[in-house]
Amino acid sequence: MRLHTVLTSLAATLLLGAAAPLPMPAILSPQQIVDTAPPGAWQPVSPEDVLVMELATGQRIVIQLAPDFAPVHVANIRALARAHWWDGAGIVRVQDNYVVQWARMPEGQALPKGIDQHPPAEYDRPSAGLALRPLFYPDPYARQVGYANGWPVGSDGTRSWLTHCYGMVGVGRDMPPDTGTGEELYAVNGQAPRQLDRNIALVGRVVDGMPVLGALPRGTAALGFYAGPKQWVPIRTVQVAADMTPASRPNVETMQATSPAFAKYLDARANRRDPFFIRPASGVDLCNAPVPTRLAP
Amino acid sequence: MRLHTVLTSLAATLLLGAAAPLPMPAILSPQQIVDTAPPGAWQPVSPEDVLVMELATGQRIVIQLAPDFAPVHVANIRALARAHWWDGAGIVRVQDNYVVQWARMPEGQALPKGIDQHPPAEYDRPSAGLALRPLFYPDPYARQVGYANGWPVGSDGTRSWLTHCYGMVGVGRDMPPDTGTGEELYAVNGQAPRQLDRNIALVGRVVDGMPVLGALPRGTAALGFYAGPKQWVPIRTVQVAADMTPASRPNVETMQATSPAFAKYLDARANRRDPFFIRPASGVDLCNAPVPTRLAP
Numbered sequence: 099m100r101l102h103t104v105l106t107s108l109a110a111t112l113l114l115g116a117a118a119p120l121p122m123p124a125i126l127s128p129q130q131i132v133d134t135a136p137p138g139a140w141q142p143v144s145p146e147d148v149l150v151m152e153l154a155t156g157q158r159i160v161i162q163l164a165p166d167f168a169p170v171h172v173a174n175i176r177a178l179a180r181a182h183w184w185d186g187a188g189i190v191r192v193q194d195n196y197v198v199q200w201a202r203m204p205e206g207q208a209l210p211k212g213i214d215q216h217p218p219a220e221y222d223r224p225s226a227g228l229a230l231r232p233l234f235y236p237d238p239y240a241r242q243v244g245y246a247n248g249w250p251v252g253s254d255g256t257r258s259w260l261t262h263c264y265g266m267v268g269v270g271r272d273m274p275p276d277t278g279t280g281e282e283l284y285a286v287n288g289q290a291p292r293q294l295d296r297n298i299a300l301v302g303r304v305v306d307g308m309p310v311l312g313a314l315p316r317g318t319a320a321l322g323f324y325a326g327p328k329q330w331v332p333i334r335t336v337q338v339a340a341d342m343t344p345a346s347r348p349n350v351e352t353m354q355a356t357s358p359a360f361a362k363y364l365d366a367r368a369n370r371r372d373p374f375f376i377r378p379a380s381g382v383d384l385c386n387a388p389v390p391t392r393l394a395p
Numbered sequence: 396m397r398l399h400t401v402l403t404s405l406a407a408t409l410l411l412g413a414a415a416p417l418p419m420p421a422i423l424s425p426q427q428i429v430d431t432a433p434p435g436a437w438q439p440v441s442p443e444d445v446l447v448m449e450l451a452t453g454q455r456i457v458i459q460l461a462p463d464f465a466p467v468h469v470a471n472i473r474a475l476a477r478a479h480w481w482d483g484a485g486i487v488r489v490q491d492n493y494v495v496q497w498a499r500m501p502e503g504q505a506l507p508k509g510i511d512q513h514p515p516a517e518y519d520r521p522s523a524g525l526a527l528r529p530l531f532y533p534d535p536y537a538r539q540v541g542y543a544n545g546w547p548v549g550s551d552g553t554r555s556w557l558t559h560c561y562g563m564v565g566v567g568r569d570m571p572p573d574t575g576t577g578e579e580l581y582a583v584n585g586q587a588p589r590q591l592d593r594n595i596a597l598v599g600r601v602v603d604g605m606p607v608l609g610a611l612p613r614g615t616a617a618l619g620f621y622a623g624p625k626q627w628v629p630i631r632t633v634q635v636a637a638d639m640t641p642a643s644r645p646n647v648e649t650m651q652a653t654s655p656a657f658a659k660y661l662d663a664r665a666n667r668r669d670p671f672f673i674r675p676a677s678g679v680d681l682c683n684a685p686v687p688t689r690l691a692p
Contacts, residue, residue: 194606195561221673236533238678264492264586273670288609289561289586289682293667296674309491309613312585316606370590373570376518377593381535383680385586 127372128363132390135359141248142394143350147172148339149179149302150348151200154332159307160339160348161267162391166228166247167260168220168301171269174213174280175301179336181210183281188330192314193322195288199270200333202281209281216276221296222259230258231355235368235381239292243384248352249303250384252295260300263290263385265308269299287312290385305350305391349394363390424669425660429687432656438545439691440647444469445636446476446599447645448497451629456604457636457645458564458582459688463525463544464557465517465598468566471510471577472598476633478507480578485627489611490619492585496567497630499578506578513573518593519556527555528652532665532678536589540681545649546600547681549592557597560587560682562605566596584609587682602647602688646691660687 126134143162151159165172178184183202191199209215230253232244240252243261250261260266267285271278278299285304304311314331317324324330339347353360367387369378423431440459448456462469475481480499488496506512527550529541537549540558547558557563564582568575575596582601601608611628614621621627636644650657664684666675 192610194609219673235535237535238532238680239676275673290680292680292683293664293672293676295676297667297672312491313489313610313612315610367590370594375590375594376516376572379536379590379592383535383587383589386589 125371125373126362126366127370128366128387130372131359131363131366132353132392135353135357135363135390139353139357139359140351140392140394141354143352145339145342145347145349146176147302148348148350149175149336150339150342151184151307151336152334153310154334156334157307157310158348159311160305160350160393161302162305162350162352163302164249164260164300167223167249168269168299170214170217171220171278171280171299171301174217175283176338177210177212178281179338180341181212182335183210184333184336187333187336188327189311189314189324189333190317190330191284191321191323192287192317194316196286196291196322197268197284198287198311198314199282199284201270201283203327203330205282209279213279213281215279217279217299219275220299222257225253225256225258228258229355231360233364233382233384233387235383237384239295245355245389248355248389250389252292252384259296261290261384262286262292262294262300263303263388264288265304265388266300267302267304268294269301271298285311290383292385303391305352306348306393351392351394353390355389360390363387422668422670423659423663424667425663425684427669428656428660428663429650429689432650432654432660432687436650436654436656437648437689437691438651440649442636442639442644442646443473445645445647446472446633447636447639448481448604448633449631450607451631453631454604454607455645456608457602457647457690458599459602459647459649460599461546461557461597464520464546465566465596467511467514468517468575468577468596468598471514472580473635474507474509475578476635477638479632480507481630481633484630484633485624486608486611486621486630487614487627488581488618488620489584489614491613493583493588493619494565494581495584495608495611496579496581498567498580500624500627502579506576510576510578512576514576514596516572517596519554522550522553522555525555526652528657530661530679530681530684532680534681536592542652542686545652545686547686549589549681556593558587558681559583559589559591559597560600560685561585562601562685563597564599564601565591566598568595582608587680589682600688602649603645603690648689648691650687652686657687660684 187202228246269278270282368382484499525543566575567579665679
């Protein structure tokens with residue numbers, strides 16, 4: 099914990115002559131497995147499915163959208179970005195260990211044309227058509243958990259749903275279930291609030307920029323809302339990556355669930371054997387083994 | 396999510412005459428159950444088991460210590476605070492979704508007299524002597540989870556251990572297991588890194604001030620360490636609450652695991668039926684149902 103220095107015996111043995119005994123294979127940490135995964139382990143995300151939020155500070159938050167799980171909400175969100183809905187909006191709520199939320203203020207403004215004002219409650223979807231890569235450890239919330247189409251999911255065999263893990267992005271709504279249009283979004287900033295699963299539409303995840311969102315000052319009003327406009331964190335723009343120039347847009351990649359690297363990564367997450375660890379857990383929580391994502395160079 | 400306005404039917408019915416039909420009982424959220432718990436549901440924590448960290452900004456972080464689980468480390472920590480070890484120390488590491496860590500810098504300074512330089516590996520303890528209040532939902536890490544002596548624990552029947560939930564405080568160490576003295580501590584600031592359970596000594600939890608620690612800027616050096624002394628967040632003092640005047644010290648209370656309020660709280664955490672929710676989860680993760688704590692007025 100103090101140093102976490104990982105002695106890669108591989109690096110050390112490069113200094114030895116050919117006559118040296120074969121080195122023990124290095125035991126890699128999950129991050130090292132991700133860092134050394136071959137190019138074939140990665141798949142690109144369509145720039146139509148990537149949202150880029152730029153704060154007034156110039157900091158960027160990159161969000162991958164999940165049209166396979168919430169197609170109507172995702173279509174709304176793309177259309178809202180293209181209508182510049184969030185240009186000049188703000189982050190208005192940061193509740194510690196719960197969510198960061200952003201909105202165009204004041205609430206209640208007329209939505210641009212073409213937005214579905216009453217999307218269906220896309221809180222889950224049929225399991226049919228999804229290839230589930232199960233995670234074989236017990237889960238307190240769902241009969242089965244695992245990964246499908248690059249996303250963390252819960253399933254009861256018939257229906258499947260995205261799970262409220264750290265960095266997942268969802269659609270704010272009022273009490274009636276059909277009041278969330280996508281105009282107001284939140285990202286999870288703490289322990290997974292999985293009680294929200296199947297109660298709200300999840301539409302994506304932050305793939306770059308959580309250290310920025312995570313470090314925002316906590317709101318002091320009820321439910322972590324900022325006490326007033328002076329506290330709001332101004333957003334310059336939210337764009338669909340496909341609308342940006344190729345040179346300026348981020349190229350998001352996710353690790354393929356079918357790749358050997360992903361299997362190694364999951365095993366290492368559940369059984370830490372890299373040098374710092376004494377006793378592997380023999381298990382891992384779905385939200386503690388997120389699908390690796392990266393921005394391509 | 397937008398408003399979370401909880402319509403307490405109780406408040407509404409106060410306006411009605413006595414002839415009005417009996418109101419449906421209000422369905423309380425977990426927080427409302429905590430807020431309305433009777434005085435008997437709470438028990439005071441000894442000020443010998445409370446550490447008060449004051450940052451240079453004047454912000455206070457209050458930590459409850461866990462002598463039942465890590466007595467030698469806790470004795471070291473009390474002695475270090477009394478020797479003013481952390482006065483003028485700093486927060487030197489903030490890794491997003493992992494830990495916030497503080498230390499007297501530079502590392503390697505001689506410890507005060509009376510500090511056990513090689514505490515035993517207090518990573519777990521015998522289950523005998525602990526009254527476990529089980530949480531009857533599956534857990535991906537431990538055969539059994541629940542609450543003991545006011546703390547979240549995992550257990551294999553024979554041994555029990557504190558779990559790395561949000562806000563839990565642990566002892567930084569180097570690679571060899573007996574190198575953590577308590578001189579360098581961390582607090583969990585994201586999804587529970589339960590892979591660390593039984594690999595490191597947990598010694599307590601932050602009971603007040605996580606919104607401050609959680610919002611600290613993330614470090615940009617390897618493992619989230621701050622890049623240099625200019626980034627360190629200065630600590631003015633760390634004191635044992637028992638050494639402070641009664642007027643100035645926080646009085647920490649925790650909810651009794653045997654109280655009806657705690658049973659109601661756990662049930663509500665696992666089965667949200669307050670107005671925003673459509674589908675209760677029928678389960679809850681140990682780290683998503685923390686033992687309620689508060690500062691007494």
